[in-house]
Amino acid sequence: MEKPAIEVIPACDGAHLYQSPTETVLPEAPPRGPQKTAGLDLRFVTRMSRDLGTAVAEAARADGLTAGAWVRRLIMERLALRSSLDHRSGRPVHRPAEDTVALVAALRELVFVGNAVSCRDVPAAKASLTTVREFLLPLVARGPAR
Known part of the structure; x- marks a missing residue:
């Protein structure tokens, strides 16, 4: 008697589902919960005021x-x-919302710099770079978080 064929179906996450005529075998699920950073396996707890x-x-x-x-x-x-x-740090400290708005505005202005450069419009490129500088310098001077 011939064994039924097993069909391999690629999933969108790169895993594969194995399907036979009678059952579907799902790949093993990834572990849940917080994952330890490789190598940082010792926890040191201290009490302080x-x-x-x-x-x-x-x-x-x-x-x-x-x-x-x-x-x-x-x-x-x-x-x-x-x-x-x-x-290295395991979890980044996030910037305030107004810093994110300034970063997005600076990135948007860099698009104008690129357009001005491609059109050989030096005055417009310089003006856009000045605007980018106005957005970024306060962030750099203040530091990563307040």
């Missing part, structure tokens, strides 16, 4: 880091250690 915790959070925010990343970097500096794995 609310004032110290607030000061750490504010300093971290000023540097554009999470509190955990800021403390990791401080410890590495104190111990004179270098580790690119420990140096």
Whole structure:
């Protein structure tokens, strides 16, 4: 007796569904919940006063880091250690909405710069670059987060 043919159906996410005449076998689902960052497998918990915790959070925010990343970097500096794995942050600190609006406006203005350059309109390109600079310089001067 001949075995039924199995049809491989590509899915939109690059996985494959295997379908026989009697059943469909779904690929294994990805794990749910928060995923550990590869290599950062040790958790160190410490207690501190609310004032110290607030000061750490504010300093971290000023540097554009999470509190955990800021403390990791401080410890590495104190111990004179270098580790690119420990140096990176797991979660970015987000910019305020008005910073995002300014970034979008600067990007939009860069389109005008490109158009002016392609049309060889140097005065328009310079004017658009000045506008881009007006959007970006305050963001750079202020830092990644307030």
